[in-house]
Amino acid sequence: QVQLVESGGGLVQAGGSLRLSCVASGRTFSTYTMGWFRQAPGKEREFVAAISWSAGRTLYVDSVKGRFTISRDNAKNTVYLQMNSLKPEDTAVYYCAADKFQLTRAAGGYDYWGQGTQVTVSS
Secondary structure: OOOEEEEOOEEEEOOOOEEEEEEEOOOOHHHOEEEEEEEOOOOOOEEEEEEOOOOOOEEEOHHHOOOEEEEEEHHHOEEEEEEOOOOHHHOEEEEEEEEOOOOOOOHHHOOEEOOOEEEEEEO
């Protein structure tokens, strides 16, 4: 069992930056693919970024490429999402997720989820 706790959300003006963190419990964190998803009001949950267990591979949704960076520190059981040049359309609840098997964009492939952290970008 893995428990995930996100932090770092908040209110920021357009063009600003935030860094989200997700701390995982358990000694097997370093073997999991980690992902970030987001869900805006009235919309489906959307893939944002993912990182392989070794940090050797990353995936991003096109809308955040060049603005967001996913990284991880396996010694701290933590995955990060650095978000720069934020836009109002980035407003959503951001969720951290862990996948035991593969690097994927599919929410159904993830085994564990955090409770989410709210990100609000004002125009």
